Amino acid sequence: MSLYNRFTAHLDAVLDALEADGTLPAGLNRKPVTVEPPRDPGHGDLATNAAMVLAKPAGSNPRALAEKIVAGLERLDEVESASIAGPGFINLKLTDATWRAELAAIHAEAEEYGRSSTGEGVTVNVEYVSANPTGPMHMGHCRGAVVGDALATLLEHVGHKVIREYYINDAGGQVDVLARSAHVRYREALGEAVGEIPEGLYPGDYLVPVGQLLAAEYGDKYVGAPESEWLVPFRTRAVAAMMEMIRSDLALLGIHHDIFSSEAELQAAGKPEAAEKWLRAHDLVYDGVLEAPKGETPEDWEPVELPLFRSTKFGDDQDRPIRKSNGSWTYFGADMAYHFQKAQTADQLIDIWGADHGGTVKRIQAAVAALTEGKARFDVKLIQMVRLLRDGEPVKMSKRAGNFVTLADVVREVGKDVVRFTMLTRKADAQMDFDFAKVVEASKDNPVFYVQYAHARISSLGRRAEEAGIDLPAPDLSRLGTEELGLVKLAAQFPRVVEGAASAREPHRIAFYLNDLASAFHSWWNLGNDNPRARVILTDDPATTSARLFLSRGIGQIIRNGLALMGVAALNEMQ
Secondary structure, eight states: OOHHHHHHHHHHHHHHHHHHTTSSOTTOOOTTOOEEOOSSGGGOSEEEOHHHHHHHHHTOOHHHHHHHHHHHHTTSTTEEEEEEETTTEEEEEEOHHHHHHHHHHHHHHGGGTTOOOTTTTOEEEEEOOOOOSSSOOBHHHHHHHHHHHHHHHHHHHTTOEEEEEEEEOOSSHHHHHHHHHHHHHHHHHTTOOOOSOOTTSOOOGGGHHHHHHHHHHHTTTTSSSOHHHHHHHHHHHHHHHHHHHHHHHHHHTTOOOSEEEEHHHHHHTTHHHHHHHHHHHTTOEEEEEOOOOTTOOGGGOOOOEEEEEOGGGGTOSSOEESBOTTSOBOHHHHHHHHHHHHTTSOSEEEEEEEGGGGGGHHHHHHHHHHHTTTOSEEEEEEEOOEEEEETTEEOOOOTTTTSSOBHHHHHHHHOHHHHHHHHTSSOTTSOEEEETTGGGOOSTTOHHHHHHHHHHHHHHHHHHHHHTTOOOOSOOGGGOOHHHHHHHHHHTTHHHHHHHHHHHTOTHHHHHHHHHHHHHHHHHHHHHHHOGGGSSOOTTOHHHHHHHHHHHHHHHHHHHHHHHHHTOOOOSSOO
16 A cells, blocks of 8 residues: 555544544545645645545644644654645644655565555456558557557556457458558559559558459469459558558557457457447437538538438537438448457557547447447547657658658667657647657756656666675665655655556656656666765765665666556666
8 A cells, every 4th residue: 555545544444533523524526535645745644634624524723623623643754744735724744764664665565666456456458549441550550559558558557457459450441542552552463564653542552462462362363353352352451561561660669459349340240230230229219300500501512311320418509410421431430340349358548549539429428328328437538649750840741651651660769768768758639749869868858857867866776886895784864864755755756656657547747757766766876976974885984884885776667667667678788
């Protein structure tokens, strides 16, 4: 149990006692009650709003209630003092022994420090990437891939069972275009001079090997054959080849999905029909006519009766068609069925989408609310675009790849860990610049370097102590002063940060926290530049050296744990 959870339990025990003696009525909602660091560290180590949020439903004065809560908390051995601020906020100052014990706990729990069971085994399906299977991964896909993968790891870390899923959009017109593009490369592989790739087809050289495979399999059988004869087999093989390429690209980032779901298989299995049947049985689909689109005259629009989902019942601004006038499924209709399928094996659903899909969020949220009868939590995380720069200038597109920069090329240039860390240095809904020079810059302005440098510095300490011939005794943590305990207090926030990031579905919080922790460590380290007695290794004081090394290694453990959640390896030496 983390320090913050432990003090939440202490507070609950005090509130239970106040209920037992009649000070508080039984059954009050304690969910709004928090235990967290105060905004101003000068006020103490922990703060709680318990008196503020419970006083009104209890019919009590906040400050009077705070006095009774403080009386209970002051009895704890871990509390040095408790005080009331303003109308009823409670601030606690913990004993130095409590923080030393927490540092020991970091060492004892090692890589498990920060792990929790707050997810209670609830199954969460995280669907991410789901790029159209029409080419290699490019940097437009990269950010969502990293955010989704880090989020899945984060949720597992707090006790969720996680399903990592990729939805293969292999039933739309874009895969027919892929098949036609592959047919051009197939003819080229057989010796035909195809010239410029026709407008509207995929021009990238990545389809050259696909054409060669098709030529080896079919010979010249389909060179002059009508499209109806070769479209389906070419589509099937081209999609398979693209998915193999996509899996390989994702593996470069350390990303592996549990499930790859096919839209074509979903439709072939009749899942959209099943979803429609269920919705009709619950009066959530009806046959109706949509209003004319805004800005168009009646002459431009022909009213057609379509099956409409009652999306407005769930907060959308209009009901949505699930089929087109020709009877085929709309994108929404197919997506609705897909989410219905996912909800059969998961309690909660998370979709990682590009920001350009923001306009469809309301309707799919409405569909999930309907199909799960409001029982499944469903979040859509919108990921903003990444702008590629080299020395501040936009990166030119790659003609070979088909007018985009491939993810593989970027990973090979700067490394998996740099790409993954950088993608988590901003909130997902904020636009990002990825400058090839800056992401590898040895500067405190580069959080990738700054955090890794902190870990490398810590790793160097053990080597330096050994080289200096220092025989370290068991650490006497009473040797740690105010600055050192300040570092422990920040390190002790890690479990709380992890739980908060998982609850909010925001993995970038881990990167932000690690940057703050690294900054605090570097500041502590730099004290030794002006004061030699503040250095970690003191050849004439092995006891203090041992305590400071113990602290440093504890900070290193937190950095490793945080980087592991991000899918990033900690460096022991900077290259």
